[in-house]
Amino acid sequence: MNQRVGTDSSPLRFAACESASIPLFATFIGARRRAPPARTHRQIGSQLVGRRILAAMGGLDSSSMETDLDRPNIEEYLTTETIREVPKKLHLSDLLDISPTLTEAAGAIVDDSFTRCFKSNSPEPWNWNIYLFPLWCLGVVVRYGILFPASFSWLVSLSNLISCMFCRVGVLALGWIVFFAAFLPVHFLIRGHDKWRRKIERKLVEMMCSVFVASWTGVIKYHGPRPSRRPQQVFVANHTSMIDFIILEQMTAFAVIMQKHPGWVGFIQKTILESVGCIWFNRTESKDREVVATKIREHTQGVDNNPLLIFPEGTCVNNHYTVMFKKGAFELGCAVCPVAIKYNKIFVDAFWNSKKQSFTTHLAQLMTSWAVVCDVWYLEPQYIRPGEIPIEFAERVRDMISVRAGLKKVPWDGYLKYFRPSPKLTERKQQIFAESVLKRLEEK
Amino acid sequence: MGNASSMLTQYDIEEVQEHCNYLFSQQEIVALYNRFCQLDRTAKGFISSDEFLSIPEFSLNPLSQRLLKMVDGLNFKDFVAFLSAFSPQATPQQKVELIFKVYDVDGKGRVTFKDLLEVLRDLTGSFMSEEQREKVLGQVLEEAGYSRESSLYVEDFMKVLSKAGLKMEVEVPVD
Numbered sequence: 109m110n111q112r113v114g115t116d117s118s119p120l121r122f123a124a125c126e127s128a129s130i131p132l133f134a135t136f137i138g139a140r141r142r143a144p145p146a147r148t149h150r151q152i153g154s155q156l157v158g159r160r161i162l163a164a165m166g167g168l169d170s171s172s173m174e175t176d177l178d179r180p181n182i183e184e185y186l187t188t189e190t191i192r193e194v195p196k197k198l199h200l201s202d203l204l205d206i207s208p209t210l211t212e213a214a215g216a217i218v219d220d221s222f223t224r225c226f227k228s229n230s231p232e233p234w235n236w237n238i239y240l241f242p243l244w245c246l247g248v249v250v251r252y253g254i255l256f257p258a259s260f261s262w263l264v265s266l267s268n269l270i271s272c273m274f275c276r277v278g279v280l281a282l283g284w285i286v287f288f289a290a291f292l293p294v295h296f297l298i299r300g301h302d303k304w305r306r307k308i309e310r311k312l313v314e315m316m317c318s319v320f321v322a323s324w325t326g327v328i329k330y331h332g333p334r335p336s337r338r339p340q341q342v343f344v345a346n347h348t349s350m351i352d353f354i355i356l357e358q359m360t361a362f363a364v365i366m367q368k369h370p371g372w373v374g375f376i377q378k379t380i381l382e383s384v385g386c387i388w389f390n391r392t393e394s395k396d397r398e399v400v401a402t403k404i405r406e407h408t409q410g411v412d413n414n415p416l417l418i419f420p421e422g423t424c425v426n427n428h429y430t431v432m433f434k435k436g437a438f439e440l441g442c443a444v445c446p447v448a449i450k451y452n453k454i455f456v457d458a459f460w461n462s463k464k465q466s467f468t469t470h471l472a473q474l475m476t477s478w479a480v481v482c483d484v485w486y487l488e489p490q491y492i493r494p495g496e497i498p499i500e501f502a503e504r505v506r507d508m509i510s511v512r513a514g515l516k517k518v519p520w521d522g523y524l525k526y527f528r529p530s531p532k533l534t535e536r537k538q539q540i541f542a543e544s545v546l547k548r549l550e551e552k
Numbered sequence: 553m554g555n556a557s558s559m560l561t562q563y564d565i566e567e568v569q570e571h572c573n574y575l576f577s578q579q580e581i582v583a584l585y586n587r588f589c590q591l592d593r594t595a596k597g598f599i600s601s602d603e604f605l606s607i608p609e610f611s612l613n614p615l616s617q618r619l620l621k622m623v624d625g626l627n628f629k630d631f632v633a634f635l636s637a638f639s640p641q642a643t644p645q646q647k648v649e650l651i652f653k654v655y656d657v658d659g660k661g662r663v664t665f666k667d668l669l670e671v672l673r674d675l676t677g678s679f680m681s682e683e684q685r686e687k688v689l690g691q692v693l694e695e696a697g698y699s700r701e702s703s704l705y706v707e708d709f710m711k712v713l714s715k716a717g718l719k720m721e722v723e724v725p726v727d
Contacts, residue, residue: 200696201712203672203689206651207720209615214638214722216609217623218587223607227590463593524608533612538677541614546680549688 198548222520225429228461276323276475283319287312295383303412309383310361310414316380317358320351324456324474328355332486335360335445339411341489342404344437345447346509347419348427349460350467351474352449355484357384362417363407365400367391373467385414391422391526401436408442417447420502423522426459427451430515431522433506439498443489446505448513452481463525485512560585571629572636575646580639580724581632588628598625614674618654638722645710647720652709662703665689 291312298305321328335343343362345352350373353364363385368374377386387407389400407413420433427450438444451458456477460470474480487508492501510517565578576584591599591607601624605611613619623634636642637650655663655671672685680688690700696712698704 198688198692200692200698201715203668203692204651204655204709204712205718206615206654206671206675207647207718209613209675210619210651210654211638211720211722213610213613213615213619214635216607216613217591217604218584218635218638218722219725220607220609222609223590520608525606528605529608529612534614535677535679537612538614538675539679542676542679545676545688546684549691 196548197551198545202548203545221429221518222524225425225431225518225520226459226461226463226525227426228457228459228464276325280319280323283316283323287316287319291380291383306383306412313361313380313384314358317354320354321358321480324351324471324477324480326355326480326482328358328480328482328484330359330484330486335362335415335486337415339413340408340442341415341445342408342437342440342442343415343417343445343447344420344433344505344509345417345449346427346430346513346515347421347424348449348451349424349458349470351458351460351471351480352419353417355449355482356417356447359484361414363387363414364417365389365404365419369467371466371468385416387416391523397436404436405440408440420506421522423525424460424462425522426457426461427453427513428515429518430506430510431518431520433502435498435502438492438501438505441492443491444501444505445489446487446509446512448483448485448487448509450483450513450515452483455479455481458482483513487512568629568632572633572639575636575639575641576632576724579726583724583726584632584635585628586727588631598627599631600624614677615654615671618657618671618674621657622653635722638720640721642720644714644718647718648709648713649706650720651713652706662705663709664703665693665700668693668704 291309294305294308294312298308343356345356353362353366356362357364361384364381365387366377366381366389368388368390369377377388385407387400387403390396404416404418407416418437420435420437421431422434423431425431456474456479458474458480460467465473490501490505490508492498496504506517509515560582565581568581569576569578588599589595591603593603601620604620604623605616610616610619623631626634634650637646652663653659655667657667668689669685672680672689673682676685693700693702698708
């Protein structure tokens with residue numbers, strides 16, 4: 109089934125922004141009764157709510173509204189009578205008529221903007237096609253010869269014999285061997301000269317990431333000034349898969365903040381990534397947030413540390429949408445450098461659907477595809493403006509990244525993948541309905 | 553969807569279409585099938601409560617628990633039949649019948665004062681006291697010519713709701 113890339117006719121639903129805890133959802137009974145041209149009443153309510161939320165967040169100018177709500181103006185659909193609804197006497201039909209609520213529920217079942225963020229593409233039949241396969245093999249030979257870093261090309265041509273799949277795995281294995289052969293002695297033996305050791309370890313990690321990228325025949329185009337090593341700065345990027353980190357790490361050794369994983373990934377996290385300076389968190393622990401926030405603050409203030417890379421979405425999204433950014437990275441009082449990453453889906457769908465496949469399967473899938481093609485844009489460092497709250501700052505940066513990478517913004521919290529929405533949101537809906545009933549009851 | 557357990561054949565589509573009284577077009581049924589497969593992550597043939605609740609918008613709906621009782625464990629044919637009341641082609645009678653079923657969740661064929669109270673409780677939560685709810689309901693029932701002890705049937709619902717002009721439509725996004 110083809111994935112709908114946010115076509116204009118697709119209704120984007122109303123917002124629920126848990127992490128921001130801004131009062132949101134309102135059932136606009138008046139707005140709902142009106143049947144607008146070519147749109148369901150549900151969409152009107154949702155547009156109105158969406159605008160209210162963004163307005164409540166304050167200071168968002170019209171240009172940013174246009175990018176994420178590519179629909180005509182609300183005011184065209186609402187007349188004044190529906191906005192300033194005069195409370196009318198309450199009848200039985202008003203209480204029996206639960207159709208607005210039912211419509212919202214049914215609409216959510218049929219299509220919702222949150223699940224759309226995590227939909228992965230079916231694999232395209234580019235690979236393992238009887239006539240394309242020999243061409244693919246030839247292509248790999250050519251790619252390895254040209255794209256692979258020069259110092260390793262002799263190794264490549266040596267191992268580039270039997271099958272290209274063996275070749276990829278072989279190169280990867282060889283890369284690991286060389287890496288560990290260099291890393292382990294450096295890490296354990298060179299104890300006195302910390303600065304030197306760090307430098308070598310950084311270079312080795314960068315090299316290892318290059319090997320990884322080459323094993324999936326990655327074609328990565330970097331735009332913008334390369335990240336510099338300075339204190340008081342933090343990098344934020346949109347998140348599609350764990351390979352985002354590898355792609356960025358190839359260019360600059362970042363320190364990263366990651367969820368602790370089990371298995372071989374966890375092993376690598378513990379041994380290698382510690383050397384570039386990584387911070388661990390655990391989504392399921394509630395107290396974790398403050399601890400992590402402290403660690404981040406300490407890291408950005410240290411002069412010698414590698415620049416910190418944070419994925420504020422908190423989860424992998426399918427590279428067509430961005431979910432709400434967590435404000436942690438934006439309340440540090442330092443420069444925030446946005447990085448936008450966009451994968452070209454023709455070659456492979458780089459989205460790691462962590463509910464569907466393990467990371468190993470994901471890597472194997474990448475290795476059996478033609479190429480991983482992506483663009484990386486390093487954008488201008490941003491500072492928090494006077495009078496701007498961290499959430500607004502986060503939204504502004506998310507806007508920049510979404511525009512640059514051509515992604516649609518969705519006002520959901522990525523953690524809703526793992527947790528249910530807060531009951532406060534349901535309570536808000538109940539409150540509005542109850543208040544309207546009580547108000548109308550007083551009308552005689 | 554890389555994961556659809558079986559592709560729909562033309563026969564399947566026609567069977568489902570007949571079951572829902574031709575309220576959805578064939579394209580819409582295919583789109584609904586893709587959505588069904590997307591929600592049914594473990595390809596069991598039905599969508600469990602947990603999978604419905606993973607849709608945040610559905611989860612924060614005040615009537616989600618009532619609706620869950622109606623949709624939990626439905627196979628694809630019944631799933632489409634349930635949603636058919638929301639098709640623009642559905643008659644007001646079909647829409648009212650669905651509303652009736654939401655109220656009459658234990659299927660006794662009539663809606664009592666208690667049922668009305670329960671739905672109102674779901675909709676208003678802790679923002680109205682039980683006395684207020686009873687008072688409001690009693691008042692509007694009397695005004696409409698019923699009493700607290702009377703049971704409402706589908707015909708009564710039709711009578712009351714047809715005046716209001718029900719707007720209960722959902723657009724199925726077709727690729």
